[in-house]
Amino acid sequence: MIFRCINLALVILLLAVTATCASATDALSQVRNMPDASLLLLDGNGEAMVNHRPEAPRIPASTLKILTAWLAIDHWGLDHRFATDFFLDGGQVLWVKGYGDPMLVSEEIERIAVRLKAKGLTTLHGIRLDGSYFAGGLSIDGRSDSSNPYDAPVAALAANFNTVNVRKTARGILSAEPQTPLTDVAREIARNLKNGRQRVNIRDSRLSARYFGEILQAKLQEQGIEVTGSISNQPLPGELPLYYRHMNSHTLEAVLRAMLRYSTNFIANQLFLALGAEVGGAPADFEKSRRYARQRIASRFHWQGFTMVEGSGLSRRNRISARQMVTLLEAFRPYRGLLPSPETGIQAKTGTLKGISCYAGYLESRPFALFINQPAAYGLRLRVARELLARIRKPSAPVR
Structure with missing residues (x-):
């Protein structure tokens, strides 16, 4: 009886070790069986x-942002x-x-205030806002109605x-970042939040x-300009001359780097x-x-069977094949430094939705x-990337 228990324990241990080794070293085979x-x-x-x-159209999740980035650069x-x-x-x-x-961002809005003061502005009797562009x-396909910044409209x-980024306590509501003043809109949104520090999205475009x-x-x-009167949303009257055009201090390169x-x-x-x-x-x-995306992509890449519904990868109706993504990456090569680099040899963008796990970019x-x-198991895509790196660095290594 004792020997039988010992043998059973050894079998279980052997199976566990074997499973662990397979999980750690056989990511490519796992993908090939999917x-x-x-x-x-x-x-x-x-x-x-x-x-x-590689030809099958797939849901790309956030790896689609590489295509959005290429369209913007182009x-x-x-x-x-x-x-x-x-x-x-x-x-x-x-x-x-x-x-x-x-x-x-708040720092950019401060730059705007500085420029307006430099133009001689001293007094205002109201601010009108036109978001009609x-x-x-x-409605963004795939976006949920949550307050998560991930779902910001x-x-x-x-x-x-x-x-808005706020800190709510029993004593009241505070801005959670020094560069951003606490405003009426932030107070209104924070009123229904739980205590603690939270960043939540603003669901109403007028707000x-x-x-x-x-x-x-x-x-x-803060710049010493007196501001009285109301702040409201209103279409711009057509006859007003331009007073100041603000060009953001962030270039598209910086914007894309942050996005990716x-x-x-x-x-x-x-x-x-x-x-x-x-x-x-x-x-x-x-x-x-x-x-525009269909026309430009068809003109540049001559793809068929792809679908771009929106620009972030939230939609499960987006479709692109691995072959098409790699073709895109060949065109994106001069800009590969914009992609995150989690470790040496990898420059790539992840993509995640429920039941979807993607990775695209460059290995060496x-x-x-x-x-x-x-x-798929958590971390499988990174293990695949590491195994592919090993294949690149040692071409004789077998790939199953």
């Missing part, structure tokens, strides 16, 4: 070094800066027209990625513009919408952006794409 996965790695000559169903160039226009009427009311600048009621005029206006008012007052590093859905869809409006005319909407500068459209 019916809803695709993988492609090119060698130094552009030939397939490792491939598994259209604007890395040195592009986004504009916001300011007008001053005869009653000393400041009018602001937004065009979807994704980087109107984006169509009203825009788009807006033509929005501050701090369309989120988005108003929040920008409230931060601008506070920054103007932090996988910011808000930035991705701001860019996607702005592209469509610039080519197809205002107001921005997703159909104009889809039309060689393009690869991994799309897993079925449940």
Whole structure:
């Protein structure tokens, strides 16, 4: 009986060790056994070094942001800066027209206040905000109605990625960041939050513009500019002359680096919408952006069977094959430094939705794409990347 128990224990231990070893060293075989996965790695000559169903259209999740980044670079160039226009009427009311600048953070709004003071502005009797460059009621396919910053909606005029960052205690509500004043919109949103520090999105586009206006008012007052009167949303009167055009201090290169590093859905869809409006005319909407993306991608890459519904990868209706992603990565090669680099030899973007795990980028500068459209173990995609790196560094190593 004792020997039987010992033998059983040894068998269980052996099985556990075997499973652990397989899990640690056999990620590529796991992917090859997945019916809803695709993988492609090119060698130094552009030939397939490792491939598994590379032609099948897959849901790319946030790896789609690489395509959004390429479209933006292709259209604007890395040195592009986004504009916001300011007008001053005869009653000393400041009018602001937004065009979807994704980087109107508090520090940037302070720069705007400094520039307005430098132009001689001393007194205002109100602030009017025009967010009509984006169509009203825009809905992002795949976006949930949560308050998570991940789900921040788009807006033509929005501050701090369309989120508020507050700290709520039994004593009251405070701004959770020193560069951002606590405003009425932030107080209103925080009223229903639990105690603690929280960053939540602003769901109403009219509140988005108003929040920008409230931060601008506070920054103007810090510069010694007297601001009285109301802050409200209102279309810009057509006859007002331009008073000041602010070009954001962040170039498109900096915007894309932030988007790809932090996988910011808000930035991705701001860019996607702005592209469509610039080519197809205002107001921005997703159909104009889809039309532009289809035309430009067909012209440049001659793809068939791909679908780009929005720019962030939230939609499960997006489709792209591993072959198409690798083709894109060949074109994106001059900009691969924009991608995150979690460890030496890897420059790549992850993509995650429930039941979806993706990874695309470069391994020792060689393009690869991994799309897993079925449940997979946590960390499998990174293990695959490491095994592919080992294959690149030791070409004789077998790949199963």
